[in-house]
Amino acid sequence: MDKKESFNRICQNKVFLLETLSVEAEIILQHVQQAGIITMREYGNLSDIPQREKRVISLLDKLMGKGEETCRRFIELLRKDDILEIFPLLKDHAVISSPANPVRQYKIAQNPRGTCVIINNVHFATLKERIGSDLDQKELAKVFHWLGFEVVVHRNKTAAEMKNLLEGMGKTVDGDCFVCCILSHGIKEGVCGTDENVISVDEIREPFNGINCQRLIGKPKLFFIQACRGKRNQNRVQVQADSSEDGESEMEVDGDDFDITIPADTDFLIARSTTDGHLSYRDLKEGSFFIQSLCRKLKKHCPEGEDILTVLVHVNNEVSSQGIICKQMPVHEVAMRKKLVLLPP
Template sequence: MEHLEKVFRWLGFEVVAHRNKTAAEMKNLLKDVGKTVDGDCFVCCILSHGLKEGVYGTDGAVISVDEIREPFNGNNCQRLVGKPKMFFIQACRGKRNQDHVLVQADSSEDGESEMEVDGDDFDITIPADTDFLIARSATDGHLSYRRPEEGSWFIQSLCRNLEQHCPLGTDIQTVLLCVNNEVSSQGFKCKQMPVHEVAMRKKLVLLPP
């Protein structure tokens, strides 16, 4: 947790930490933040236990990812419309260990497709759920791992890669690909695969001040 706070302060964010919240307290806190937050970019990091349906509060109740994201969409948070909103969630998503498989080199050609839309002049709008990036420590149904002396694989890798790549002007999606590669390479019997959902319209670069 301390490493995470240090990295985002280094990147120029105002960091506010909240610890040991029930699910209801988490929901209310997120709603309050969504009403008052301002700035060019918003980041929310949640470290907890979890399951397929969402993240546990200290009372054992669950808050879903949709409930975490909803206070910050375009309908509920006008100040962040058109601005990047990133969520990093460290929590198990089930009780299964990620299967490991052997890898063989392969290649493929990516095709491109275009879609043209004809119509009259209209006001430019964007979807309410635009400019979100949600990175989670594991794929659906699987466990997340941590080392007692270091912390979670995902969060420690995220901090290391932000420190390494942000000063170079690397965009955040490329940073997360480095995190995915690093975390997925750890362990032998116990494997973990982070995943991120991207609804961004532009590349995002976080540069230290």
């Protein structure tokens, strides 16, 4: 079992516990004190908090601050019949379940966590300028810096420069996790450089596999790609297409259309802004649907202990509901062996 299994359960289910236990905040405090999990003085201090929601959140924070053993005792308390009678929503919930083979988590302990590289192609030889992409770059840099990553930004790279840059990083990058964000025009075969030549997803991923990047063996490697994956689009005001074949379209589609399968290499996650054959949309004043949603959901759910795949489901749900005429569905390819939780340091 993970050495922080109980701590992580409370962290990941904090919102649920807050909503459930706040109904009878004083009763759960009494049971926790009677079980010797908190002292009488701590019980008194918590009881003095006027709002029951704040009382419960303070209790959860205190338990987590005491460490794994205290968290384990608290979860054992929640499993008792008298507690389940008072809080029936706890029954069959993941927070108190006892899976025979729980999914382990990647160890994310270093600070900085690792490197987040952002490649932002805005200006091209003949293709339309990707107006609004700088907003994506700014928000990505802010969020991943907040999550504890060293952020490195590169702008306006040709396909060859992108390939050389990634190959160079594969030889030197280190840390508990690696993140690569690529913002560009795209076609079915891959992502466009500023010279309109194409780099495939395999060429983007390959420098970081276990053969070429031994420092990241067994560590999570995340790729977020905002680029078109085809020509199919539905025009809408103030939207442009990031396709090299979109002509005069004012729709910005940031999709990448590469035929990617789950790589044989492990610990990879490749999240793409749109499905095969479709455009990916970018608002000229607010940034792309996918990247902006990704940043919002990371800021909201990472502090709650949600794993990255669950965060991406939230992103999929939000992006797929955006637009009246234009529709977009992000997708991701997963070759992960464990859960990845990115708590802000």
